[in-house]
Amino acid sequence: MYDKLKEIYAKIPQSKCENGCFECCKNLIQFSEEEKSRMGGYEYNGVCSHLVDGKCTVYDSRPLVCRIFGTSEILRCDGCEPEGFLGKEETLEIMKEYAQLRKNEEASGNK
Numbered sequence: 669m670y671d672k673l674k675e676i677y678a679k680i681p682q683s684k685c686e687n688g689c690f691e692c693c694k695n696l697i698q699f700s701e702e703e704k705s706r707m708g709g710y711e712y713n714g715v716c717s718h719l720v721d722g723k724c725t726v727y728d729s730r731p732l733v734c735r736i737f738g739t740s741e742i743l744r745c746d747g748c749e750p751e752g753f754l755g756k757e758e759t760l761e762i763m764k765e766y767a768q769l770r771k772n773e774e775a776s777g778n779k
């Protein structure tokens with residue numbers, strides 16, 4: 669399952685959030701069970717439990733939603749500096765693959 673996740677992540681352009689912004693981390697996020705396990709669980713108290721002193725403490729294990737926002741033409745963010753933007757079709761294809769991965773995860777009993 670992680671190999672597939674890595675394959676999906678690899679399609680997302682690298683991106684940098686400007687000026688220590690962590691607006692996205694104030695939102696309740698979604699993730700697969702594999703991602704939850706890899707980031708060591710998740711709790712939400714108005715911000716993500718992995719946000720410490722304005723920084724993500726699980727950056728290398730952050731889930732897809734934290735990676736893709738700001739890197740797509742349909743998920744734009746003015747504060748981001750991605751190396752490029754995913755087009756609409758590419759974004760939808762990634763979301764489709766990710767949804768399938770989560771379905772497979774559920775089907776395998778990893779709920």
Ligand code: SF4
Nearest residue numbers: 685689692738745747
């Ligand atoms: S993606 Fe944009 S809004 Fe979200 S944390 Fe980065 S700079 Fe801030």
Ligand code: SF4
Nearest residue numbers: 693716718719724734
């Ligand atoms: S996992 Fe990291 S990037 Fe994602 S919401 Fe939490 S602190 Fe922010």
